[in-house]
Amino acid sequence: DAGVIQSPRHEVTEMGQEVTLRCKPISGHDYLFWYRQTMMRGLELLIYFNNNVPIDDSGMPEDRFSAKMPNASFSNLKIQPSEPRDSAVYFCASSLEFRQGNSDTQYFGPGTRLTVL
Amino acid sequence: DQQVKQNSPSLSVQEGRISILNCDYTNSMFDYFLWYKKYPAEGPTFLISISSIKDKNEDGRFTVFLNKSAKHLSLHIVPSQPGDSAVYFCAASASGNTPLVFGKGTRLSVIA
Numbered sequence: 372d373a374g375v376i377q378s379p380r381h382e383v384t385e386m387g388q389e390v391t392l393r394c395k396p397i398s399g400h401d402y403l404f405w406y407r408q409t410m411m412r413g414l415e416l417l418i419y420f421n422n423n424v425p426i427d428d429s430g431m432p433e434d435r436f437s438a439k440m441p442n443a444s445f446s447n448l449k450i451q452p453s454e455p456r457d458s459a460v461y462f463c464a465s466s467l468e469f470r471q472g473n474s475d476t477q478y479f480g481p482g483t484r485l486t487v488l
Numbered sequence: 489d490q491q492v493k494q495n496s497p498s499l500s501v502q503e504g505r506i507s508i509l510n511c512d513y514t515n516s517m518f519d520y521f522l523w524y525k526k527y528p529a530e531g532p533t534f535l536i537s538i539s540s541i542k543d544k545n546e547d548g549r550f551t552v553f554l555n556k557s558a559k560h561l562s563l564h565i566v567p568s569q570p571g572d573s574a575v576y577f578c579a580a581s582a583s584g585n586t587p588l589v590f591g592k593g594t595r596l597s598v599i600a
Contacts, residue, residue: 375531406590414590414592414593416590419587476522476534480531
């Protein structure tokens with residue numbers, strides 16, 4: 372399996388532009404998670420899906436952020452309009468089960484480094 | 489409000505010595521704890537975990553200790569190797585549909 376795939380790996384954009392981050396989870400995984408990593412706040416959960424349905428989006432910082440999972444093999448995270456404070460590394464992760472155990476851990480993608488100028 | 493705290497942003501250890509990474513948590517409902525390891529330009533990868541019914545779990549050079557009364561866990565790496573140089577994240581979860589909560593990470597540098 373190729374693991375969790377994220378694109379693009381790097382994104383540089385100007386303030387006010389729309390940004391779309393993409394994720395392909397591991398096939399067969401029922402859960403998909405979007406995280407944001409910053410120096411100040413570490414690794415924060417933004418939203419997670421179960422069987423393509425958003426379950427908890429309480430971590431989404433503002434209405435400027437939205438995420439969808441139209442099918443089991445794809446999710447996207449959109450920021451519109453983007454702001455400099457959105458600059459961070461965004462990770463997507465997937466897992467078979469929700470409850471984390473030795474065999475059901477979250478598998479992370481390589482991340483997208485977003486820079487908003 | 490950080491429920492999982494890693495108070496040391498960085499740690500340097502000589503090759504062959506023991507590395508001890510610490511993690512504190514505030515939520516008494518947490519009953520499962522994990523450590524993830526992250527290399528630059530890669531996503532975090534699962535390293536080792538421990539359930540609250542145990543106080544120690546060992547996997548090769550890696551051992552995690554849990555002190556529930558102190559709400560503290562630690563990761564021991566013995567002996568440390570240069571390839572262990574990475575950022576280590578502590579994470580915790582509670583029963584039920586509550587997601588993992590991560591600490592801010594500790595950057596470990598193992599010096600040859």
